[in-house]
Amino acid sequence: MRIQALPAQLINQIAAGEVVERPASVIKELVENSLDAGATRIEVDIEQGGGKLIRVRDNGGGIHPEDLRLALSRHATSKIGTLEELERVSSMGFRGEALPSIASVSRLTIASRASGQESGWSVSGDGGERIADPVPSAHPQGTTVEVRDLFYNTPARRKFMRAEKTEFSHIETQLKRLALSRFDVSFTLSHNRKELFTLPLAAQLQEQERRLAGLLGGAFLEQVIHLERDQAGLALRGWVARPVFSRSQADMQYFYVNGRMVRDKLVTHAVRQAFQDVLFHGRHPAYVLYLDLDPLQVDVNVHPAKHEVRFRDGRMVHGFIYRTLHQVLADTRPGQEVDRTTGEIRLLEVERSATPVSGTAPVAYQRPLGFQVQERQAGYQPGYQSSFEMQRPSPASLAAVEESADEVPPLGFALAQLKGIYILAENATGLILVDMHAAHERITYERFKRAVLEGGISRQPLLVPVSVAVSAREGDLAETHRSLFSELGMEVDRLGAETLVVRAIPVLLQGADAEKLLRDILSDLVVHGSSERIRDEINQVLATMACHGSIRANRRLTVEEMNALLRDMERTERSDQCNHGRPTWVQLDMARLDKLFLRGQ
Template identity: 80%
Template sequence: MRIQALPPQLINQIAAGEVVERPASVIKELVENSLDAGSSRIEVDIEQGGAKLIRVRDNGAGIHSDDLALALSRHATSKIASLAELERVSSMGFRGEALPSIASVSRLTIATRTEGQSTGWSITGDGGDQVTAPEPSAHPQGTTIEVRDLFYNTPARRKFMRAEKTEFSHIETQLKRLALSRFDVSFTLTHNRKEVFTLPLAEQPLEQERRLSGLLGSSFVEQVLHLDREQAGLSLRGWIAKPVFSRSQADMQYFYVNGRMIRDKLVSHAVRQAFQDVLFHGRHPAFVLYLDLDPMQVDVNVHPAKHEVRFRDSRMVHGFIYRTLHHVLAETRPGQEVDRNTGEIRLVESEKAIIDSAPAVAAYQRPLGFHVQERQANYQSSFDIQRPEFPEKSTDQTEPDAQVPPLGYALAQLKGIYILAENETGLILVDMHAAHERITYERFKQAMEQGRISSQPLLVPVSVPVSAREAELAIEHQALFGELGMEVDRLGAETLVVRAIPVLLHGADAEKLLRDILSDIVIHGTSDRIRNDINEVLATMACHGSVRANRRLTHEEMNALLRDMERTQRSDQCNHGRPTWVQLDLNTLDKLFLRGQ
């Protein structure tokens, strides 16, 4: 066949195949246009899962009547006009393909009015090459777009649509993602004339948490840590759920770059690394995170549906995300508080003082050399167990009030497994093995970091054939290999030799280790593989070195363990993501015994 130009209608339908996958894709494109128009209110009406009707109404800037016909022309947009603007684009849409693509596979009507026009205008397309001329139409400021009979003229595409319930589920999920991207916009969703949800404006922290609760569930909000960090032109804010709120699948992960929902392997890797030693294998973290950076530092023009982006300095972005989440997760320990305005996580000053000032008397695990001790005067004999006597509040205002540590004081040991303690709020239950395992693990890691990773020469160096590019990367990153306890040299253009590996990885496959690290460097610009492998060894050592079930502890040992939990990072959960302690406040206990009812 000879080369020939494709008909405009076929071009639009090909573009629709990339942009309009299903009704939810239409929702994404239309709502993003509404957001770009500066809307503060967006209403979405759906009938029959989007197959019969999709209507999106907003109160944005509207479309000028002279531009309506252009709105249904390919590559016509008001959002960019030059390459320079494309490289700094901050709007959700900019390709000028969405409306003509949708119009080519449906019956589409646009009704709109701008602020300066005395009347509204409308235009209609029926899936063909022609559209009607703009006609006057009664309409408030803003735009309403109706998409009827989606894929009516492309039967093959319509056959791929699922059941009404399934398609609407995708629509609801898509609108949730959009609603989480813009708390300064109200959203309403209606299906078959029944309201599904209404989300009012949520510009204050508590209002935002109510929107999170409505979209992701109250249990998510109850377990989240808020964060807000800035560094080197990068800003990361949002919410991550504590490791105890992990998921069996990655269904509650929302990541936005400059307000745009994206799926990115680099981001996913950084998040996984941050949660690496606080989650069970196969479990997935939950989060809603927003990364903001200079639009020049991210390319959003790499995917037709704009699901993916490309960072110009991927290593810097990866490191920033990892360090920020790693720091926030490190502060999950008893006695912390979150500032709702700044998102800062810190120890309550009064509790920090009581933790840091606790003198020492007895160790709870002498073989590991931990010597955290308690005042003997704080205990008395009662009910055949030693129970703490909480200090009374000082009546002299010149002296600070005595404080009780966050985890209180030990009352007893239950079945050789749990420690029961009393604090100012009520009853504390501690899994002593899980808690001690985390404490031991964190101290092993600190010792490794302070002494660096020791290496051990191989009796027989291992030659590894690689590509020329991989050999160059190995030489470029020799300092990194040195930090990781590996000695790697280049023997030839395509040959490397491993002369030493970390002591704790004695017996490991040196060739596989080298190849895996090189693969990480190629993809992410760095590698934490050796550190992760060593951490697994340390975790195993910590597990075997921690107090076991059925070991009887004295009250001094139990209280020493409580104080160490308050000092140790990530002590809210063990190395496998299980909680180490729970709080039962008096209200909860009263409900168990029907008190006050």
């Protein structure tokens, strides 16, 4: 067959296959155009899941009447004009493909009144190559785009559309993502002439969190930590949910780069690593995060639908996201207080209350053996033996509890032990329940990690060095990151262009598969530019050691030992969760207790 130029209409329909996957894709493109036009109010009307009608109305700058026909031409845009502008592009759209692609598979009408114009104009297309001349139209400043009968002229594409309910669900999800990207814009969504939600402007943090609660649920907002961090030209802000709010699916993860919603492997990997120590296996974190950086440092022109980006320095971005979230999660401990106005995380002072209520020195309970505990049972009546052990507080204890709320530490003072598993304590708010094994496991684990960090990772020479065949690129990476391997307790030499040899591995990983470990690290370096593989492996060993070296169930503790455990929880990073992601303590405040007993009702 001879080479021939494709008709313009077919070119647009091919482009539509990349840009317009379903009605939700149309919403994304049209709303992003409204945002680029400077709109502060966007109204979206849907009929029959978007198959019959999609209407997006905004109060943006509008389109000049002489540009209306050009708006439906391919590669026509007001957002860039040179390669330099493309490299610095900060607008959501810039390719000039969305409107002509949508127009090629629907009946489209654009009505607009540009800023400074006395009247509005409209232009229509019916899926063919011909575009009608603009005609006068009564319209306020801004633009309205109507898309009717989507895919009416491409039956094969229409056949792949799902049920109305399913398609509208995708639209609602897409608009949520867009609404979370711009708190300075109000959004309204209607389906089949029924208004579903209106999101007003949200300038203040409290207003933003109200929008957050409306879109993601109040339970999410109750468990989030607000963060704002800046470093070396990178800024990360937003909300990250505490590990106890983990999800069975990755359905509550919103990440924006310079205001653009992206699904990026590097970002996902950095977040997952930050949560690794505090999430239950198979669970996913929840977050709404915004990364801002110089547009020159990120390439947004790598995907037709602009879902993906490419960072100029991926290793720096990965490290910044990981370190920021890692530190925020490290502060999830009893006594954490978040300033809802500034987002600053403060830790309540616990040192003044570090001495147990009995007035004696803290017991070194962290040793797995050697407890000075008297095993005794308390009978409430003949023939009944209770596992609830109540120890009478000393006069000093009673005096301490009666002090003002400011003097009571976050986890309060121990009252008793329940079933040999839980510690019951009283703080200023009410009742505290602590899973003593889970709490001690976290404390022991963090001490092991700190010891390894301060003392370095000791290496163990292999009796027989392991030779590994690699690609030339992997060999270059191993040579470039030689210091990284040394820091992680590995000795790796290059014997040839495609041959590496492992001469030593970390002592704590003695017996591990050296070749597999090397290949996994090289894989991380290829994809992410860095690797935490060895640290992760060592942490798994330390976690196992911590689990075996922690207080076991049915161990009786004295009041002094219980209070010592509570004070260490208040000082230990990530002590809200054990190494497996389970919560270590819960608070039952007086309001909740009153509700249980119907007090005041």
